[in-house]
Amino acid sequence: MTKQHKAVALISGGLDSMLAVRVLQEQGIEVEGINFYTGFCVEGHTHAIRNHDKDKQKRNNALWVAEQLGIKLHIVDVIEEYKDVLLNPKHGYGANMNPCLDCKIFMVGKAVEWVKNHHKDGFDFIVTGEVIGQRPMSQRKHTMPIISEESGADDLLLRPLCAKNLPETKPEREGWVDREQLYDFHGRNRKPQIALAKQFGLHDFASPAGGCCFLTDKSYSDKLVDLWQARNSREYELDDIMLLKVGRHIRPTEEFKLIIARDAGESKFLEGYRKQYTSIHALSHSGPMALVDGELKQDQYPLAAAIVARFGQGRSADEVEIDIATPDQQRQQVKTAPLSAEEVLQEWYV
Amino acid sequence: MSHQQLDARRLLCPMPVIKTQNQVVQMQPGDELEVICTDPGALNDIPAWARINGHSVIQTVQSEDEIRITVRVGA
Numbered sequence: 001m002t003k004q005h006k007a008v009a010l011i012s013g014g015l016d017s018m019l020a021v022r023v024l025q026e027q028g029i030e031v032e033g034i035n036f037y038t039g040f041c042v043e044g045h046t047h048a049i050r051n052h053d054k055d056k057q058k059r060n061n062a063l064w065v066a067e068q069l070g071i072k073l074h075i076v077d078v079i080e081e082y083k084d085v086l087l088n089p090k091h092g093y094g095a096n097m098n099p100c101l102d103c104k105i106f107m108v109g110k111a112v113e114w115v116k117n118h119h120k121d122g123f124d125f126i127v128t129g130e131v132i133g134q135r136p137m138s139q140r141k142h143t144m145p146i147i148s149e150e151s152g153a154d155d156l157l158l159r160p161l162c163a164k165n166l167p168e169t170k171p172e173r174e175g176w177v178d179r180e181q182l183y184d185f186h187g188r189n190r191k192p193q194i195a196l197a198k199q200f201g202l203h204d205f206a207s208p209a210g211g212c213c214f215l216t217d218k219s220y221s222d223k224l225v226d227l228w229q230a231r232n233s234r235e236y237e238l239d240d241i242m243l244l245k246v247g248r249h250i251r252p253t254e255e256f257k258l259i260i261a262r263d264a265g266e267s268k269f270l271e272g273y274r275k276q277y278t279s280i281h282a283l284s285h286s287g288p289m290a291l292v293d294g295e296l297k298q299d300q301y302p303l304a305a306a307i308v309a310r311f312g313q314g315r316s317a318d319e320v321e322i323d324i325a326t327p328d329q330q331r332q333q334v335k336t337a338p339l340s341a342e343e344v345l346q347e348w349y350v
Numbered sequence: 351m352s353h354q355q356l357d358a359r360r361l362l363c364p365m366p367v368i369k370t371q372n373q374v375v376q377m378q379p380g381d382e383l384e385v386i387c388t389d390p391g392a393l394n395d396i397p398a399w400a401r402i403n404g405h406s407v408i409q410t411v412q413s414e415d416e417i418r419i420t421v422r423v424g425a
């Protein structure tokens with residue numbers, strides 16, 4: 001009897017990695033999934049913090065994909081190690097703060113390490129859903145060998161969706177998989193993937209062309225860079241990068257930034273941070289919860305209060321009473337006239 | 351057969367799932383792990399994670415401000 005070969009696949013939660021696994025399952029390969037959590041991943045739940053997204057299913061796409069495929073999924077926390085990838089990318093950034101090529105090398109490298117650490121489980125090779133030409137930065141013909149090489153995966157890295165456009169890898173050479181039944185997808189056209197999904201009976205998959213993380217998002221990247229500049233340091237913690245996903249960010253002075261909830265869902269979310277951040281909300285009217293990032297000095301209390309007042313029900317009142325609470329719950333009330341829309345300067349918006 | 355607890359309060363998904371997974375790896379089949387968390391996303395994610403990895407959720411208790419999900423470790 002021939003040995004059944006086993007592969008570990010990088011699962012992002014998108015369509016491509018899902019198809020890559022299905023293609024191999026068709027060939028009788030046993031696949032398990034691995035998913036890396038960097039802190040920047042686009043999570044169903046982060047969207048769901050906001051009210052209007054409540055109806056969207058609160059699901060983790062990687063888990064959902066694994067369940068559709070009937071494979072095991074290992075989720076690995078790489079938050080700490082990822083910092084170096086983001087801060088010092090050897091191959092630079094894409095259009096925004098996304099270090100895609102270094103990120104891919106890092107993730108495939110982590111998969112190589114994982115396979116070594118689980119040698120008892122006998123994984124033979126590594127799989128990704130990459131497609132040549134799909135992404136401007138990481139998924140290009142000349143970057144494919146860079147990823148294989150620098151990750152240490154070498155010819156044990158198989159990309160079933162575009163394998164026919166690439167040199168033969170060991171799994172193909174050794175006949176573990178049939179190269180003829182792999183694909184030659186390339187370019188940004190996603191019709192072949194959609195057609196293949198249909199053929200496999202897969203539907204309801206996550207946004208086919210979407211980037212896999214917030215770092216590809218311009219407004220998110222701007223907020224990240226602003227945070228680094230304001231702190232004069234590129235250190236960050238998980239809470240910092242989570243909070244960049246939520247609320248309006250308004251920086252009226254270099255010393256502090258206000259994170260103001262845009263709806264009740266976000267207010268509730270920000271409330272969870274009241275023991276770590278100074279928080280501001282209106283007492284006399286209903287309105288959003290706001291957090292202060294940075295240092296809010298006493299003489300800036302009136303300004304911060306007037307800005308937060310602007311975003312609540314009291315925006316046209318003569319006076320709004322605002323409560324400012326430090327993380328150790330020292331509270332102070334400030335009565336203020338809300339700023340007008342024009343007084344909240346455009347350049348304050350991060 | 352042991353019964354352990356995991357405090358995953360204030361963590362946002364997928365962190366509660368990752369912590370659950372990492373603790374379950376150290377446990378024996380039949381053991382139980384009660385995960386205490388606050389992110390409602392866990393109501394969906396922990397059962398999904400358990401299903402695909404061969405474990406079972408035997409109890410879910412939801413109160414005003416926390417969720418307790420008990421997972422029985424599979425073989």
Ligand code: SF4
Nearest residue numbers: 098099100103212213
């Ligand atoms: S979009 Fe984000 S997660 Fe995806 S490869 Fe680029 S940096 Fe990495």
